[in-house]
Amino acid sequence: MIRVGRTNDSASTVAHIGPHGRADSSFPLNVLLVEDNPADAHLIRELLRAVSASMFVIEWVDRLDLALSRLAEGNVDVVLTDLSLPDSHGLETALALQERAPKVPVVVLTAVDDDNVAVEAVHLGAQDYVIKGQTDGALLTRTLRYAVERKRAEGLEFLLRELDHRVKNTLATVQSMADLTLNSSSSLPDFAVAFRGRLGALTRLYEELSRTKSAGLDLDRLVELAVGAHEATSGQISASGDAVKISSNWVRSIGMALHELATNATRHGALTKAAGRVAVTWSVETTDTGRFLRIHWVESGGPAVATPLVRGSGTTLIEEAIAYETGGTVRMRFDPAGVTCEISIPVTGQVASAT
Amino acid sequence: MNDPEDSMIAGNETPALAGVSVIVVEDNFVVAQSLKWLLESFGCTFAGMAGTVDAALGLIDSVDFDVAILDIALDKEDVAPVATRIREVGRRLIYVTGYGDNEMLPEHLRDYPRLSKPVDPDRLVETILETVSEAAPPAPS
Numbered sequence: 171m172i173r174v175g176r177t178n179d180s181a182s183t184v185a186h187i188g189p190h191g192r193a194d195s196s197f198p199l200n201v202l203l204v205e206d207n208p209a210d211a212h213l214i215r216e217l218l219r220a221v222s223a224s225m226f227v228i229e230w231v232d233r234l235d236l237a238l239s240r241l242a243e244g245n246v247d248v249v250l251t252d253l254s255l256p257d258s259h260g261l262e263t264a265l266a267l268q269e270r271a272p273k274v275p276v277v278v279l280t281a282v283d284d285d286n287v288a289v290e291a292v293h294l295g296a297q298d299y300v301i302k303g304q305t306d307g308a309l310l311t312r313t314l315r316y317a318v319e320r321k322r323a324e325g326l327e328f329l330l331r332e333l334d335h336r337v338k339n340t341l342a343t344v345q346s347m348a349d350l351t352l353n354s355s356s357s358l359p360d361f362a363v364a365f366r367g368r369l370g371a372l373t374r375l376y377e378e379l380s381r382t383k384s385a386g387l388d389l390d391r392l393v394e395l396a397v398g399a400h401e402a403t404s405g406q407i408s409a410s411g412d413a414v415k416i417s418s419n420w421v422r423s424i425g426m427a428l429h430e431l432a433t434n435a436t437r438h439g440a441l442t443k444a445a446g447r448v449a450v451t452w453s454v455e456t457t458d459t460g461r462f463l464r465i466h467w468v469e470s471g472g473p474a475v476a477t478p479l480v481r482g483s484g485t486t487l488i489e490e491a492i493a494y495e496t497g498g499t500v501r502m503r504f505d506p507a508g509v510t511c512e513i514s515i516p517v518t519g520q521v522a523s524a525t
Numbered sequence: 526m527n528d529p530e531d532s533m534i535a536g537n538e539t540p541a542l543a544g545v546s547v548i549v550v551e552d553n554f555v556v557a558q559s560l561k562w563l564l565e566s567f568g569c570t571f572a573g574m575a576g577t578v579d580a581a582l583g584l585i586d587s588v589d590f591d592v593a594i595l596d597i598a599l600d601k602e603d604v605a606p607v608a609t610r611i612r613e614v615g616r617r618l619i620y621v622t623g624y625g626d627n628e629m630l631p632e633h634l635r636d637y638p639r640l641s642k643p644v645d646p647d648r649l650v651e652t653i654l655e656t657v658s659e660a661a662p663p664a665p666s
Contacts, residue, residue, distance in 0.1 A: 331624065335598065338623035339553075342643035346559035353562065419601070423554075491554035494576045 203230045204237040204251035221307040234258040241271040264291040275321040371429035389414040396428035411452030423495040427488045440472030461517040469508035540568025549574040550581040551596040597622040617656045
């Protein structure tokens with residue numbers, strides 16, 4: 171398996187995922203053989219069968235269109251294809267197969283006088299090529315297995331790169347969050363409480379996103395996670411609204427705004443009193459200027475509210491971040507009866523009403 | 526801007542980047558905001574920030590600046606149009622990226638300095654100083 175903890179660089183990690191790193195349960199490999207010459211097709215099946223009857227399951231089709239529809243069904247590990255078919259010729263054949271199933275490696279079968287085209291196909295993304303009449307069962311077996319392994323390693327390398335990118339972005343976010351919190355804290359204990367709160371909210375949001383494989387979060391769940399640091403008062407907070415899914419890139423923006431509102435309510439607003447209440451409601455509304463997600467935060471039963479003389483970093487985070495990251499607007503009002511906040515975000519496919 | 530060599534007046538140090546105006550193109554507000562503070566602490570004039578390609582193009586055309594700091598991965602948007610526009614208006618460009626390389630950019634836009642995230646303040650100052658001391662921005666092609 172992936173031995174991330176024991177190796178120092180990603181390249182050697184990838185190297186461990188070679189032929190030995192994979193569970194044998196993925197055998198046999200499903201090979202899609204695309205070849206219009208029945209004699210050639212027969213020969214290849216015999217070559218592979220002679221090496222091992224159990225390593226490959228071979229499906230044979232003789233046209234590109236049949237190959238493409240078979241690929242669309244899935245469960246093909248590798249394609250072995252002739253480039254000249256009744257309905258496609260040359261590089262077009264390899265490109266069409268790769269485009270239909272980008273994760274499935276393609277190995278090109280070529281005639282001895284035609285290997286230039288095969289090399290070109292490899293440049294364009296095919297994994298390898300074999301020359302008809304110059305291959306034996308062992309070579310063909312190795313070529314197909316390595317094609318599968320290389321393609322898997324490529325995918326893994328891509329994942330590691332993506333992970334590296336996310337880690338660095340997360341570190342940058344945490345660093346900046348510390349700057350922002352430091353800038354508005356009057357003491358170190360103050361800083362510690364505010365920073366931990368923000369980091370905790372971010373952590374809960376990312377945790378849930380990773381659980382949903384970055385497919386986005388339902389807004390009611392997002393509200394729960396964002397105000398979750400204030401669990402002692404959870405009975406005082408109600409949340410209801412349309413079924414709405416927030417896409418992953420907006421989860422942080424909306425989640426952190428809600429977290430700041432909840433923190434503010436806990437420190438200065440309705441949640442400082444047992445009788446205090448917060449109602450969070452939302453809806454997707456269509457107006458003349460487009461569709462908007464509207465989130466209302468209404469506090470009641472708390473102490474009399476006065477407009478803060480100096481707006482804290484929480485208020486900045488809510489108002490400016492929402493405007494900057496989502497193009498939305500925030501109206502915060504410090505009514506004597508309680509703080510209210512209306513967040514309005516233009517919906518451009520980022521927020522999808524669940525059906 | 527002031528020559529950094531001349532700026533070390535005893536007891537009255539001019540900030541390293543005094544007189545340099547900078548814009549920041551970065552989709553995460555908190556990151557952009559802290560970059561703004563950092564730049565201002567080095568004496569930069571902060572000319573604005575943008576979180577999307579459209580906002581960035583608008584910003585480039587509406588404010589005067591010497592250097593643009595551009596996040597390569599703007600929330601899945603292609604930043605090539607932003608880099609191209611910065612070249613066209615003859616301003617300096619510095620990339621910021623969480624990726625180890627800049628191969629997601631077209632080749633003709635890769636030849637600019639690159640800072641890794643999270644941005645190291647010393648590297649930031651060095652890179653800006655190097656960039657503004659160049660004779661002229663790379664000619665548009």
